[in-house]
Amino acid sequence: MPNTYLDFEKPLVELEKKIAELKRYAGEKEIDLRAEIALLEKKAAELKEKTYQNLAPWQRLQLARHPERPNFLDYVELLFTDFLFLHGDRCTGDDPAVVGGIGRFEGSPVTVIGHRKGHNTKENLACHFGMPHPEGFRKALRLAKQAEKFQRPVIFLVDTPGAYSGIAAEERGQSWAIAANLCSLARIETPMIVVITGEGGSGGALALGVGDVVLMLEHAVFSVISPEGCAAILWKDASRAPEAASALKITATELLELGLIDAIVPEPLGGAHRDPKATAENLRLELRKWVSQLREIPPSELVNRRWERLRRIGSFS
């Protein structure tokens, strides 16, 4: 069971605690409470389904930001073997918010690049809460180019509130670094798969989010601006963020419907953090499918298709 609960999960959590207590009591006192426990467990399962089946966008955002949600390091552990982390942008330094390296996926080498979030405040302070500086974006591009040279597929794992905002980030050219990624990634001649695993926050996400296919985990979000920021700017009231979360259409189902992403990776009931292993297995199936499909396409053709895919995005009159 997770240690952190969201507001809307409270009734479920209380029930789950009760069941655990009852089980312990039954064990200690050697009383047969199986019938009662079964009844409560059934009730809990129903409540679980009811709670998670119709999540509002704002609630999904809470799941996407959940501190125990599997992060880059968890996925590396669960999905890849022989992983070797590589460091530095060859210019400024090594951004702790962007991590990457080479490993094997189902036996073949791949490059994996992503944002790094922590599971607690200490970890998050060390990796800037997954918010990259320019050197992070440059590191990502360097590793993608390296993958292109050796014709390895690239898998991007996107999970960031957005690009870091601060004096140093601006001094080192935050805008230029993001733009350079968008421009150069469009031309990389090797398969690139983007997976938004948690928060797909604006330009900071997109700079690691250009690929041949874009997947989203079921409760992940992808947005042009944080709902808090949107509400603050548009309505001068950050507390109206839940409303903005709905208006911005940030959830996987909405974005699939709008044709902005290609597929959704299902999560276990209650969210990825309740069963990271099962989540990773679902992701493995989807990745296996796309890696083998994209490998069949000649690299120059991949670049053309990538362009055509982007070229079509937009609606106007």
Add this chain to the structure above:
Amino acid sequence: MRRLFKDIWRKHHRYITVKPETLEEKKKEQLWLKCPKCGELLYARELMKNLKVCRKCGYHFRLTAFERIAITLDEGSFEEFDSDLGPVDPLGFPGYPEKVACAQQATGLKEAILTGSGTIEGWSVVIGVLDPNFIMGSMGCVVGEKISRLVERAIERRVPLVIFSASGGARMQEGVFSLMQMAKTSAAISRLHDQRILYISVLTDPTTGGVAASFAALGDIVIAEPGALIGFAGRRVTEQTLREKLPPHFQTAEFCFEHGFLDLVVPRQEMRRTLAHILALHSERG
């Protein structure tokens, strides 16, 4: 009693005088503009003659897209592209259609960008100009599409591309559609680079967010107007995260130049000449 009478009279007096005063002020406003930087009162017609640059402190007022075209291209050379493209409301965002209608009425534009072809001191270019008065020059689907088409025309005709940016960034009301225009326009520019066609990007006040972090940063040559606000994150956001006041020239054209992100900072009076200079240097091979 006398006092009361006086008060009534005073109130009355105020009422009578306030109204004509505001009318008078309004009239003054049309004739006179106050420089937001140095406070100098500038005669509007003279300011226009000076390309909307304050004669006292050199402050560059923001220009509408029409004004920019007029002072940049040779007279009568502009031919507009895709003038019929207008925005839709792809997300059903509350209040968005009204906001668009309001902006269209206020600016006389259908969207935040004007694109077309023309000549600069005789040199052919295709040109895009963002208008900061249209929902902060923000980039939604139409801006992204018009820039992509503009790039395609530059490739087709093999003429240089010039874009004047003035934008707060991606347009929130079109959500991820807007965000993806960053990727779309940047990929379009990458194709222009493949075709070895010159792209001059001019950053004007303000160039921030998703526009600063996409096509605007990708020029072969990147120029800015003096004093223009240029940066990724909004000043307020940065101030909030850092909880400290930022240095006054933070995120200005001069700041970006100092840190090596601009080729040139060019005053408005010299812009046309500079563009022509660059175009001439790229007019023949080797």
